[in-house]
Structure formats: structure tokens, C-alpha cells
Amino acid sequence: MRWWVFLPVAILVAALDAALMPAFAVWGHVPHLVPVLLAFVLLYASREAAIGGALVLGLLADVASPALVAGADGPAAAPILGPHMLAYAGAAWVVLETRTWLYRRNTLTLAFTAAVVAVLVSLGFLAVAGVRAAYADEYPLWGGGRAVSALGADLLDALWTAVLAVPAGWLLQRTLGLWAFATAGPRFAFDPRSARAGG
């Protein structure tokens, strides 16, 4: 995987999730593009690159989602690094173990995988946050209320993400040659000569 392609796209997608995607909220449920990008990477990249990409996306998610931290002078907004990173890495591991079963070229496969990633990330994050709530956080990282409610909300977000993943995944599949993925096959290896020739 070309990291110089992945990193700008990851930043763009994180910014889209933070700033634009709330415009597509339906009954308070917001679709996310980060799981779509991660699913795309997981379907094609080598194991190391895929886990590395998941960690980068998790780091961006941690940075983009500051938590409320108790302090002597009231609650403060501070990013808690780690929980999303672990959750994304865990989701990546599960998908990597199962990706050989999938017909990867299909956009619907990407949409399905994006939803699975979103659900796994939610489960992983709630698990980490649940453990942290026992000793590290005064306010649970999932934002209050019961973790089951948070999971329910995330499941609906994941469904909506899957719907949006169809056009987004189609666009990503069109750029497959640019990424130089290890498992995309020689047909999708980036060739500047064929790019110039319009191929």
C-alpha cells in the first residue's frame, strides 16, 4: 500500500466524518466514511499495512473525538488516545482473518464489510471503554447512559454507513490502481505509462 496515498485520504475522510457527514444524519444517526476506507484497505492491503492503516485511522478517530476528563477545575475536553486505535486494530484483525471468503471486487462486499467494521469498532471501543470505566475514567467514554444503548445507536449508524458505502466504495474501487495494494493483483498495480495512455 502506498502510504503517501493512504495518509492524505485518511485525513480527508476523517475531516469529512467530523465536518460533513452530520449533514446526512437521519433521526440522529450519522453515517461514517472512516469504516468504508478501512474496509477498502482491509480487503486489499497486506496484513501489516492493513493493521497499520487501522491504527492510523484509530488515532485520527481518537483525536477527532475528545472525551470529557474530570479535573480539579471542572470537566475538560481532551483526546484519549488508544481506545479507538485498539478497536480499529481489533476490527481489522477480524476482517483480515475472514477476507479470503469474500468476493472483494464487488462494491456490495465493500459496503457489507464497512458495516461489519463499524459494528466491530463499536464493540471493541465499548469493551475498552468498559474496562477503563472501572478505574480510569470518571465519565464513561461512550458518553453516558448504558453501553447497550450506545451499541444500539452504533448499529443503526453502521447500517446507514453501509448504505453510504455503496457510492463511496464504488469511487474507491475506481482508484484501486493508485494504491498499489499487495493483494489486488497485477492488473491493479499502478503503471504510470498506462495511466498516461488513459488505461
Add this chain to the structure above:
Amino acid sequence: MALLTPRRLVAAALGAAALLAAMPASWQRGWTPAVGTLLWLPARPLAYGLSLVRVRLRAPDDPYPARPEELRSAMESADRLQGELDAERLRADRLEAQLRELSEVVERDRRGGWRPILATVVERNAGRPPGLLGLDAGSGQGIAEGDPVVTGGNRLVGRIAGGVGAWRSFVIPLDDRRSGRIDALAVPAEKPAAGAGARDGILVQVVAKADRTLEGELESNAPVKPGDAVVLSDASWPHAAQGMRLGLVESVGPLDSNPLRRRITVRMEFDPARLSKVTVKTAAGAAQAAPPAPTAPPAAPAGARKKGKGTP
């Protein structure tokens, strides 16, 4: 054999992530805001531009739908002044009570002046926890922890969370469960008699239930009806927030656990997730170099400023 193989790098990164994830929040709060600002720096211009697109795609809730511009402007001014009036009435009430109890003590006027800072909502938490709203203004503009944030003149959005960056800050919306309990007054919709007003409100303590609603309890004979306004009257919030509207009473129903009391549901008049521009009411003189905001009312005298309270 190479020391830095991809496999080893990934293993080291996973170990670091696990270590960070296990680290108590109090160990991270000192340095992660700076790291977060640095890491988010490349995304910041993108997020700003995309937030403008978001507003074009889905306009924020209009507090004055289908009104001509002049009328909207007048109504917003009226709402702002109404908020100021309610705040002054509450303050007068407090002063009256103080005078009654401590008649021999002449206190200095504790009125806190405030200055509006117009800010754009450029971010919303993309992951967990949801709810916090990112503003494109921070301590560089004079914004400080606990400052109240309003929209539409007097509709309270929430207050600024700690960890304010130089050019970035986060708002804890009112409907965030972590806002804690809030003391408020339910003000009957009917116009009060001359000289009365907010002081005739019914004291109610509300707590956020998320999804733009707050819930509280009041005595069963309290004359509160759906549609009544609920304004903030909480000593732990800054002076500039007092009298600002939390929302409208959506429903008043029985409380099964206590027949002598009723449950009240208050709904915010806007969707925090769809806000575009908000006004942060900062302490007057917090940052002299900050540019004046377009909706600046006459500045009140500067004075002492209270700290916000923590969540329960």
C-alpha cells in the same frame, strides 16, 4: 537481519496503542490536547471548508422560519434583550434575598460583564463519545472554560469544556448527559403582570436525557404547561448564562414513583448537531485583542466571574 521490519513496527504500534488505551485519563489530559491539535492540523482547513458545505446541504434549524430579514433581526434582538431582562430579574431577586438576610452588609455589585464572540461549529465528534461540538475559536479569542454558548439571541447551547486550545474549543451541549443537573425556572407562557416576570417562575431541576431533551420534576400543583419557556437559574453557571432559555416544556406528566410530583420534559428549540454559528459569551476583557463580534450588545460592567461547576 533488519531491525525495523513492517511486522515489528506494527507490533510496536499495537503495544503503544494498548499502553495508551490503558492509561488513566488524568495521565493523558496534560499532553493529549496539544498532540491532538497538532495531529488535527492538516484536517483543520478541510473540516472548516466541509462545515460550510454541510451548512449549504442542510441548513441549521431556523429559530424564526418564514420571516422577513428585518423581522428576524428584530426578533433575535428581542430574544436577546428578553434574555438579558430575565437575567437581570434573577439577579435582582438574588440581591433582594441577600439584602433581606444580610441587611447590614453592603456587597459590591457582582454583576459580571460579558462580551460576545461569534464562532463557527466546525466539528462534531465523529466517534465516541458523541455530542461535543468543536468551535473554530479558542483562548486566542478570549474563550475560556465554562463560558456559556448561545444561539438565536438567548437559546442556551451549552458551555465550553476545559482544555481550550488557542484556536479550538469544545462545547458540552445542554442535552449531553455529562452536563449534570441544572437549576432552572419554568416561566409561564402568559405574560406576567407588570413588575413580575421571571421571579414568578417555578423552580425545577432538570437533567439531560440526550436527544435534545431534559427531564425534571416539579410539584404536582405547579402551573406549568406545555409550551412554557424554561430559563437557566443556576448559581454554578456564569452570570452571562443566567436567564438564557434551555427550551420549551414539551410535556408534563405523572411521576409514578411520587404522586405528589410531576415529571416535566423540556425540549431544546434547536438541534445542536445542526448548528452553524454560535455566540460564546466570554468574560469582558478576557482578550482585548479579539475582534468585535457582529451581534455585540452594549457591554455590561466588568466584574467577578464564576467558575462552572463539575458534572455529578
